[in-house]
Amino acid sequence: MDVLDNYKKAWENQPEESNKVSSVEIYKMAHSKSSSIVKWIFIIGILEFIFWGAINLTIPDSFYKVYEDLDLMEYLNFFMILHYVVIAIFLYLFYVNFKRVSLVDNTKKLINRILKIRKTVKYYVFYNLATVFLGSIILNVIMFSDNNKLMKVMNPDNLALDIKQVITITVISQVIALFIILVLLWLFYKLVYGILLKKLNKNYKELLKLNEN
Template identity: 40%
Template sequence: MDELDILKKHWKENQKFPKLTQEEIRSMIHKKSSSIVMWIFIISIIEFIILNVIGYIIPNDKGVKTNIPLVESFLDKFEYLSILTSIIFVFLFYKNYRKIKVYSSSKELMTQIIKTKKTVNYYIYINIAFILISLCFVFFSICYYEPTLLSENSKNIFVLIGVFIIITLFFIAIVWLFYKLIYGILLKKLTKNLKELEKINEDPI
């Protein structure tokens, strides 16, 4: 239970408890929202560092070639694209934090909360899309290096497709749950703050 909820509880239990002004409540919500967005920024940095450290620790075979120029070009740039995208979103999270920290009016704070929520959701969706693309290239590589799997007389292709779909859904579900657990809790708190601000605007204290 946060400070605002505690105050509301006291208001209900004791009518003599001094009520806060609209500006004081807005200030509390501002402070809480700023702290939440700061944690989103910090977590994104930690995630970026951990994933890149793991990427350097886990060995990968750079010598594997598909002999398909278009695919080779894409694979060479995909890792850098993923890193660049993460850096961009870390910057956007920082930018959101800086803006929400200095905004003062309820309208500006509400706008920035909504913008932050959208940025986090875009970040989650894009990362899931990158994972899906990676898995598709793994599937393509397996089929390329094992051409017998694509034989018209082979039933293994159906098994392979089935396994690929199951693995893909499993990984996407894990990533989705991870992001919803980490960022979802923070977004839920931001949504709560947004509703409080809307209530203040509709029913001034």
């Protein structure tokens, strides 16, 4: 049982004339915890942005050779730039949420702000997963639009494979890779942002009870 739970239990057992004083302390505690959680959401978002940026900078050029041979670099660069712009917008929203939570001065406003924060984080997670999925689908559609180029790039050693076999092998490998990436991303978001949202939701429920009383 944390400090907020102790405050809540003591508050519920106090005489009515003491409840007003205790409710202020409970609000201050919930406000402080909510502000701290939102700050960590913003910090983790920044660290995630830096991490993926560093990964992209350290990937060797040879990794992109297949994309270059398939004339997909222009599309890939477009998606990456657009993705980072959208992520930057989300980070700005995280920062705005943190500042606004820090400045709210009553229970009702804090409840509404927490609701908006939860939605923003959920949209952020959904956007990242959807971007990986849809981006992969679009790139693959473009890639499979030219069978001759696909055959040349995916079968450079001229093995005894026809175009159907090459497409089958490519699709299977792409589906497996996409599935692994999506699962790892989902687990990461579930672990990191899921824990923070769970704590924020707990504060939200406590504030609802406080507001009702």
